[in-house]
Amino acid sequence: MLFAGTLNTALVMISIGTGTCTDSSHEDPIPMSGIIITGMSGMSADSGAIAGMLSIVLGNCGHVGIIVTGSSSVTGGGLARALIGAQFTGAFTGIIVTGATTQFTAI
Numbered sequence: 001m002l003f004a005g006t007l008n009t010a011l012v013m014i015s016i017g018t019g020t021c022t023d024s025s026h027e028d029p030i031p032m033s034g035i036i037i038t039g040m041s042g043m044s045a046d047s048g049a050i051a052g053m054l055s056i057v058l059g060n061c062g063h064v065g066i067i068v069t070g071s072s073s074v075t076g077g078g079l080a081r082a083l084i085g086a087q088f089t090g091a092f093t094g095i096i097v098t099g100a101t102t103q104f105t106a107i
């Protein structure tokens with residue numbers, strides 16, 4: 001159940017990001033998807049570590065982006081939790097599109 005004012009929590013090795021990779025090794029920017037590979041220490045849900053600001057998203061091409069948006073009210077270790085819709089930037093830039101199915105975080 002999704003409660004008002006919450007979104008699915010983003011999880012390491014579960015949440016998918018989609019966007020574009022602009023690394024110069026590609027002839028042109030290419031559509032790319034990838035997965036979150038780092039999270040916030042000691043925090044987990046749905047058998048996955050919870051991701052947050054500064055978590056790394058690894059594109060299928062091998063390039064990475066860093067999550068730069070998160071919850072405005074829920075933090076861990078001083079960093080905001082990441083939710084579905086979180087933005088990541090870097091060579092690989094995009095948005096997190098999947099998350100926990102039973103764990104939600106206040107927007």
Ligand SMILES: [Zn+2]
Binds near residue numbers: 021023026062091
């Ligand atoms: Zn790439």
